[in-house]
Amino acid sequence: MPFQFLGTSGAIPSPARDNTALAFYSPDEVVLVDCSGSPYQKILKAGLDPMRVSSLIVTHRHVDHLYGIPSLAHNMGLAGRRTTLRVYALTETMPILHGFMQLFPLEEKMPYRIELHDIPAKEGHPVLEAKGFRVRSTPVKHGAPNIGLRVEFDAPAERGAVVYSCDTSTCPPLIALARGADILIHEATFLHSDAARAASDGHTTGYQAGEVAAQAGVERLILCHFAASLHDQVDELQREARQTYNGPVEIPEEFREYRVGDPHC
Ligand SMILES: [Zn+2]
Numbered sequence: 001m002p003f004q005f006l007g008t009s010g011a012i013p014s015p016a017r018d019n020t021a022l023a024f025y026s027p028d029e030v031v032l033v034d035c036s037g038s039p040y041q042k043i044l045k046a047g048l049d050p051m052r053v054s055s056l057i058v059t060h061r062h063v064d065h066l067y068g069i070p071s072l073a074h075n076m077g078l079a080g081r082r083t084t085l086r087v088y089a090l091t092e093t094m095p096i097l098h099g100f101m102q103l104f105p106l107e108e109k110m111p112y113r114i115e116l117h118d119i120p121a122k123e124g125h126p127v128l129e130a131k132g133f134r135v136r137s138t139p140v141k142h143g144a145p146n147i148g149l150r151v152e153f154d155a156p157a158e159r160g161a162v163v164y165s166c167d168t169s170t171c172p173p174l175i176a177l178a179r180g181a182d183i184l185i186h187e188a189t190f191l192h193s194d195a196a197r198a199a200s201d202g203h204t205t206g207y208q209a210g211e212v213a214a215q216a217g218v219e220r221l222i223l224c225h226f227a228a229s230l231h232d233q234v235d236e237l238q239r240e241a242r243q244t245y246n247g248p249v250e251i252p253e254e255f256r257e258y259r260v261g262d263p264h265c
């Protein structure tokens with residue numbers, strides 16, 4: 001089950017890490033999760049075809065997760081896209097997406113349409129079916145309405161589940177969503193010495209990400225959304241997660257392809 005991190009940082013990027021965003025894909029279809037930096041360039045850097053991007057899932061309204069949308073939409077139009085781009089987001093996020101469309105305006109003179117689809121704040125909601133995989137969402141606990149995602153691949157060559165926490169404090173619905181997954185991608189914005197701040201900002205520490213992985217019984221944990229001040233201490237976050245979770249814990253590389261069947265690092 002292939003996916004790549006187009007970014008792995010929290011809200012402030014560094015030379016090494018950009019804002020967290022992901023691409024899930026099969027040979028036929030690419031689904032983006034969140035949209036930051038120069039998304040069109042990131043898709044190319046990932047070795048993917050921007051025209052095969054069928055959909056974008058916007059997890060929540062915080063700037064670091066969606067500010068790239070006008071650029072992506074504009075670049076796709078200039079590059080000659082003809083097929084509709086579907087954008088999925090919680091109802092509470094929609095005013096920002098409508099705002100982008102009016103501000104620029106993204107559809108005028110463009111050879112393709114952008115379709116906005118509401119995601120209801122329901123546990124296990126089926127968001128979309130792509131060629132080779134499907135995506136479900138569950139509300140998580142953050143400073144803005146937000147969702148975690150479960151991506152299930154059912155192609156003959158690729159089977160398994162990857163769950164992405166997005167920005168959240170520890171919460172039972174996310175643990176339920178992650179139950180038995182092959183890979184849990186979980187945010188670890190802060191060290192556990194900053195647990196109070198993590199809780200008040202709707203984030204998680206490395207230690208807590210390990211607890212979630214253990215409680216959900218996942219095979220493998222990949223951390224992300226690191227505060228910029230910790231970009232040179234990510235091994236400390238990894239050590240924290242290993243205190244509470246016995247399985248493999250990884251710090252991701254941006255633009256590396258990950259698969260469910262990969263040998264653990
Ligand atoms: Zn964030």
Ligand SMILES: [Zn+2]
Pocket residue numbers: 060062142167
């Ligand atoms: Zn956020």
